Amino acid sequence: MVVKRTVVGAHYGLSGWLAQRITAVVMMLYTLLLLAVFAARRDPMDYASWKALFAQGWMRVATLMFAVSLAWHAWIGLRDILMDYARPDSLRLALQVLSILVLAAYLGWAVQILWR
Amino acid sequence: MSSAAAKRTRPKYLSLTALLFEIRMPPPAWVSGFHRISGFLLFLPFAAWLLYLLDTSLASQQGFDHVRAYLALPVAKLGLLVFVWAYLHHFFAGFRFLLIDLNLGVDLPQARYSAYAVFAASILLTLFIGWRIWW
Numbered sequence: 001m002v003v004k005r006t007v008v009g010a011h012y013g014l015s016g017w018l019a020q021r022i023t024a025v026v027m028m029l030y031t032l033l034l035l036a037v038f039a040a041r042r043d044p045m046d047y048a049s050w051k052a053l054f055a056q057g058w059m060r061v062a063t064l065m066f067a068v069s070l071a072w073h074a075w076i077g078l079r080d081i082l083m084d085y086a087r088p089d090s091l092r093l094a095l096q097v098l099s100i101l102v103l104a105a106y107l108g109w110a111v112q113i114l115w116r
Numbered sequence: 117m118s119s120a121a122a123k124r125t126r127p128k129y130l131s132l133t134a135l136l137f138e139i140r141m142p143p144p145a146w147v148s149g150f151h152r153i154s155g156f157l158l159f160l161p162f163a164a165w166l167l168y169l170l171d172t173s174l175a176s177q178q179g180f181d182h183v184r185a186y187l188a189l190p191v192a193k194l195g196l197l198v199f200v201w202a203y204l205h206h207f208f209a210g211f212r213f214l215l216i217d218l219n220l221g222v223d224l225p226q227a228r229y230s231a232y233a234v235f236a237a238s239i240l241l242t243l244f245i246g247w248r249i250w251w
Contacts, residue, residue, distance in 0.1 A: 021217065024210050031207065047180040054174055074159045081152060106163055113171045
């Protein structure tokens with residue numbers, strides 16, 4: 001008897017691929033936003049206007065979106081690099097855990113800077 | 117049966133020297149390789165460095181002045197320039213990959229052309245920004 005089976009994976013490959021693209025677009029938009037903010041300025045940036053820029057709600061939220069996208073995007077990229085080069089598996093697992101911890105620390109630091 | 121000499125060369129493993137000097141990689145392969153290298157550099161050390169600079173510059177007037185003086189140092193400018201190159205290369209190469217995902221520029225001539233365009237855009241813009249940083 002022939003059993004008809006649909007071969008499917010866990011889909012984490014596809015979701016990672018898609019997440020990497022979406023987070024890339026978010027970071028591209030933030031980059032353009034930042035360029036526009038600087039291009040709109042006539043005089044050089046001083047402390048008061050630098051602080052005022054990051055005191056605005058939309059700037060904080062946009063920067064947070066960037067930071068979250070960066071952490072997610074970097075995790076997928078690092079995972080790909082480690083899957084290709086890190087041997088043996090124990091070393092790869094250790095480096096993957098380390099990568100996640102570093103990215104989590106970055107994210108926590110970014111939140112701390114934005115909402116001080 | 118194949119000759120012993122031919123057999124000895126199989127299998128052939130790709131070493132770094134082979135990649136650099138024996139095999140002529142096509143331009144899209146170089147874009148891809150540098151996309152990886154620049155991506156890693158942005159994760160470490162540049163993300164940490166920029167977080168430190170943002171943290172210090174927003175903390176106080178003294179911190180802001182400190183960052184301004186620090187970024188005037190030649191070694192900091194050099195670091196900034198490497199960051200700018202890594203960001204631009206990653207940005208343009210990533211944009212190229214997004215276009216390819218949309219089936220734009222998949223054919224070999226266009227893929228080669230866009231690979232050259234990525235290098236040209238990122239290197240020229242880095243030189244331009246470097247010129248603006250130094251003078």
